[in-house]
Amino acid sequence: MAIVVVERKKLSFWERTYLPQIAGGLWITLKNLFRKKVTLEYPEQRPALPARYRGAPTLVKDPDGREKCVSCQLCEFVCPPKAIRVSPGAIAEGSPYSHIEKAPAKFEINMARCIFCGLCQEACPESAIVLQKEFSVNGFDRKSFIRGKADLYEKGGVLPDNVMKWRKASLNAEKSKGGR
């Protein structure tokens, strides 16, 4: 590599005294003393997060308390860092939801891998996985970052939407008579 000698600009008299620069800096500090504070005393103070904030992914239930995930494994496929691992299983005969046939036997998200990209939520055909507001995920060992199905449902709660995709037509008619 050739060496390029850069010519230094000659400083003027005022520049050499540094006084205008110091005065300018002090002026900015002075102005900000009277502005509203933007920093927070985290963790005592918590930020107000916008409605569509993308925090940790969770699994959600529908208003009937049914687990929405049908273990289609699309989130597992789309997840860029391969944080999700779904083991599909069958819904037992006799369950009121046995016509849905499929539900995850195991569902794991490795939060040490998750990059909060939200692609899982976007790919899910059932709106079963939702990124919520938890942004500070920590633990003492790697194992504690792997969240199981029960944990994910506990963090997820209920998604208040009225799309009852899997509700049987007969049941739908009944419910709408009762005026939901």
Add this chain to the structure above:
Amino acid sequence: MSDLVNINIDGKPCAVPAGLNVIEAAKLAGVEIPHFCYHPNLQVAGSCRLCLVSIGTPARDRATGEPVLNPDGTQKIAFMPMLAISCGTKVSEGMHVVTNSPQVKAAREGVLEFLLLNHPLDCPICDKAGECKLQEYSENFGRGRSRYVEEKNAKPKKVPVAGGRIMLDAERCVLCSRCIRFCREIIGRDIFGFIRRGSKNEISVYGDDGGDSNYIMNVVDGCPVGALTEAAFRFKMRPWFMRVVNCVAPESSAGVNTNVWVRENTIYRITPRANPFVNDSWTSDSSRYEYKIVNSDLRLRRMRVDGAPCEPGYALSRAVDVLKSDPRIAVVASARQPLEEQFLLAEFASMAGAKVYAVSHLGEDDGFLVSADRTPNMRGLFVSGLIKEYPKPDLSDLAAEIRMGNIKTVLCLCEDATSLGLEEKDFKLANFVYCGVNDSLTARLAKVALAISSNFEHAGLFINRQFRLQKFDKAVCAPKGVLDFSAIAVKFINAFGASLAENPDIGQLRMRISEMCPILPKGCETGEGGVVIDSSAFASIKFPETKSLHFLDNE
């Protein structure tokens, strides 16, 4: 079939073999015509109407028979006023096919819209999703939106068929009748049928649900949608996660081509791979579950010396000691090993001056794809020069020799000698080195037992009943501590004075054996469908296979 006809597809001229239908001709020309009911190995039904295209032939004057010309001097093409099904139309000289006109597009959209009227749209829970033709065609050729607001028809779901081996979901069926035709034409009796009419038309199963058939699972691969799915594969893994490995079924000498579906070193299923010279598009149900050996409890997983588990290195050196301990040595070759390993064994046998024994495993020839010889590579034993005549079904000859004191050391491959005429006391008279995939009494009695990889864990070559050389790839890695027999054989050969490269790679092995054996193609290159090798040298041998699919018929 070799005659070519000139046709024109979407304005592109091309020459295709005469006798093809328009779907196949278009496929050769790189144009996809969507279809449900057409299957290359079944009769044409022409019932789904998804393959409609516009077809025209060169016009001739009806009265004179003279060609009708356009103003510019080219021959006029007379297009049929209505669309025609491309599965039921054979190509002819000068034929013009249009697959991208608005009329064709509208026809496809119409057909797909009707098929989706009563479809449950449950792709997230359907095992076929990812390899479903209805999904692909709806995406590529459908309207994209439903206009249907009425209530959908409900049809039977989760119906176990074939003794519970298949799950039927009639709501997903596109009424293509492939399953009906497969059972009628290939199995030879009616198992599926349509009932009701109009939009209530549905696929149903007769009283005889094919539970006793060894070929019924082929309807699962044949079904273009998720109406018929495999119960053993139900909710196990989605197709897009799996890698497809080209293999050859080790079930019998038929040499059925298979696809082995693997994710993260686990095999999830085996499906047939089409080969028009061997198995068309089919395979037996029994060959689909052979991968269970990989994780079976019967597996020999650790090397053993005198019955005690030990490290591979120690077991190998003890095996060499045993083999060199006495020159009265015999090897028991296996028709389940790939050709490369058989050649190495033959080399070992000649260097050690060993007598060679083998065993035949016979069953009933089902006249289709499970042949009488239940080993995949009996022909390989002949080609590698290990044996000269068709072996007996047991090892009584070897037992007699051991008892007479003529054999003191035996290298036994895969065969469970104790169930083939040898007794426990014979293992005291001679020292056994056993190399096998399965644990057995022989493995426990042998001085040294070496765990070797199964045919899913290495690549190799089989020679099937037609003397067709076919290669298969490695599907999964062998468990820790289990070695390829080729690596072990090289150690043994080197112990007897040769200097072969350790852990040989498969390309080198194949090149070497093709140099040793002139009837094999150079480097054992087999191409896609395998190559038939010259079998005139083995014409006098009496093989047990009888006439069945693509075997002994004048192809």
